[in-house]
Structure formats: structure tokens, C-alpha cells
Amino acid sequence: MSQPLTRPKVRDAEATKARLLQAGTEEFAAHGIAGARIDRIEAAANANRALIYSYFGSKDQLFDAVMDANVARVLDEVPFKPEDLPGYAGRLFDFLVANPHLLRLATWHRLERADTGHEPQGLRASVRMKTESIARAQAGRRLTSGFTPEDVYAFTMALASAWMEASPYAPAALSEDQLDARRSAVVEAVRRLTTPTKEETS
């Protein structure tokens, strides 16, 4: 995770970009855009600061690149299946437990960057795909029609990240059992929200 980032023996622009993205991910997740320090990224990436400007353009643009890379990673690693929203919530919960800094990163983006209109690459398309497949599942009576597809999506996301948002104090000090219990609660909550009511199935 936070091993020192080592340079390859040969010069390699791609590898340097990757180190800068990795160091930027950690720095931005910890301190946000305004709080991030170029010299810390420089040191952590084991690369010169001027390369940030030649490869990415500016601090803000490095943040955008960091977001793009990590959004792509989440979309890749947490598959979405509209017929199993509780399972999706559980997998998302697992991912956030394993990568709490990425939730912080997304939050910083919302606070500091969303109003600039710069959205992470692929995010909007992915959300549209998800809500549309939720709509299809609703039409097929496989999940409740009591909420709009956007509601279902927003609630699922909110429940999966509820615990990380709610407990800023001592978030890491959780036993395996406690973690399992919370995961089950999230899955069960999404199940209660999304299973069709009796009237809907009749």
C-alpha cells in the first residue's frame, strides 16, 4: 500500500506517471486538493516536481487524473448486477473497507472539484447504465417499484458507505466479527429496501 515507490533503473515516463498517480492518490486522499503539497507528492513518488507539470499540467489536473484512474479501478473491481443489489452493496462495502482512502478521495472531489464541472471519466455513463438496468429490473418485477431507479441507486450507495461516513472516530479499530456484522446489516438493509412488496408481486 504505502511502500516507498521505487524508480526503475532505466528511464521510463510511464512508470514515473504511475508513481505520481499513486503518490497523488495517497496525498489527495489524506489532505484534499487545497491541503495537498506538491513537495510531499514529489518525495513520495520519488520523482521531480517538474514532471508533474509536464505530464499532468497542474495540481488540479493531477487530481483529475488521480480521480479518473481510481474511478476506473472501482468500476472494474466492483461489478454491478441489478438483479442482486444487496450483493452489490456488500461488495462495495468490502471494497470501501479495503480501500477507505478512496472514499475520502471521492468526498474531496465532491467538495472541492464537483462545481468546476469536471467529472471523472466514465462515471456518468456508468451511473446511467446502472439506473437503466435498475429500471429494467423494476419493469420485470424483480425489484420494488416503490422508488425511482435513481432513488434505488442513491440509497444503495448511501447504505454501503453509511458506516464509513458515520464513524470518523476510530474507524480502523474493528474486529473481523464486527466488520462481518456491519456487512450483513448493509446487505439486509438493501434487501429490505429493494425486494418487491406483497402487493407488487401479486
Next chain:
Amino acid sequence: MSQPLTRPKVRDAEATKARLLQAGTEEFAAHGIAGARIDRIEAAANANRALIYSYFGSKDQLFDAVMDANVARVLDEVPFKPEDLPGYAGRLFDFLVANPHLLRLATWHRLERADTGHEPQGLRASVRMKTESIARAQAGRRLTSGFTPEDVYAFTMALASAWMEASPYAPAALSEDQLDARRSAVVEAVRRLTTPTKEETS
């Protein structure tokens, strides 16, 4: 909301502190701690910057004071009743729609200040009171025992703020009708989560 803050004719330290807290609330909600600028607070509060240091101590301590004041306000304005969690979620939703900057403020606190151990005055006590009264309601079979009191609380909070977290883009452009629909969805979601299941009531 953002009228220029005017000074009284006579010198009045309390009034100046109040202006600094108000200006600080808006500045910190907009930019966070690292992004906030003392000179903007000074200008918006119509007060000299040195007063910030003599009354509050530092930029960080001004932020803490701002948090304390606004947490007190929320606790005061959004009454909690464990027997009506859906209603509580609805009122919280209303409050957040009316004061979106306070959700931002709380989020900045989580990101920038929570790990310092400085909690807003009264928050921990209030959360304990809420979870304990949820536990009593569960014991009295008035709400589901399928979740721990902490789960119930975290989920309720998450659902009430789900929409604000989920839609950073064009959050203000919502018609009255759309807002009502979202509110209803939140209330219904909390109702589905918290009403006892058939087995529980039998």
C-alpha cells in the same frame, strides 16, 4: 443568508464574535479548513483579522467554534423521536435541503479535523442518547430488532443525506415537486428499514 454582516454602532465583542462565526461558517463550508482564507473571513465579517486570533486563537480553533455552534443549531432545530424515525429522517432531509452548506461543513470536519480527536461539543452525547432510545424502542417491539441501534442510526442518517451526497452536479436545480418526491422516498425507505417484520410482531 449571505447579506453583508453589519457592525453595530457601539463596540460589542459578542456581536463581533457572532459575525466571525457566521462568516467562518460560510467560508469553511465553501472551502474547508485548508482552503479557507483569513482575509475573506475578515472581509465578510466586517471585522479585523487580529480579532479572530484574540477571540478564537487560530484558524483551526475558529473552525472548531464554527462546528460547535452549528452542531448545537442542528440538534436544536431537528428534534429526534425514536418512535418516529421516518419522520426524523424527513425533518433532517428538510433541514439539509434548507441548509446544504451545513452538510458540507460536517463533511469537511470529517475529512480534515476528525483525526485530531476534536469532536464538536455535545455531538457524542447526542448520538448516545439517540442510540439508547432506539434500543428502548426495539425492546418495546416498536421498531425492528434486525439491526443494532448503531446500524439503525447510521442508516437513517445515510438515507436522509443520500441525495445530497449522490448528486454533486446541479444540486440546486430541483423543482418543488422533485424535492417532495425525494423526501417521500427517504421517509418510505426509513419506514421499510425500521418497521418490525411479521415474525417480530407475532
Next chain:
DNA sequence: ACCTACCATATAACTGGTTATTTAGTGCAA
């Protein structure tokens, strides 16, 4: 194989504007 000119990669030092915080004081009111 060897040379060499070229260019992308990389670096250290610098610049100029910004920013939190302090200081030394002014003036009002009791």
C-alpha cells in the same frame, strides 16, 4: 562496432505571489 547528434527524461535552484499570525499602536467608554 563505434561515434555522435538528438531528444525525452530528469533534476536543482529559483521566483514571485500568497498566507497565517503577530505587533505596536489608536481611541472609546466606564
Next chain:
DNA sequence: TTGCACTAAATAACCAGTTATATGGTAGGT
């Protein structure tokens, strides 16, 4: 005249971004 509210100006550190320079790999000529 004492203490408090308030102010303007100074200070010292900080920090994003730039520049001038060095270095290593390599394509192409001999």
C-alpha cells in the same frame, strides 16, 4: 486612567509553478 475593542502594517514562512541545465538512451551515419 484603566482596560477593552479594534486597526494597519509588518513578518516570516510557505508553496505552486518555472527555468536552465544535466543525463542517458538511441537512431543513423561511417
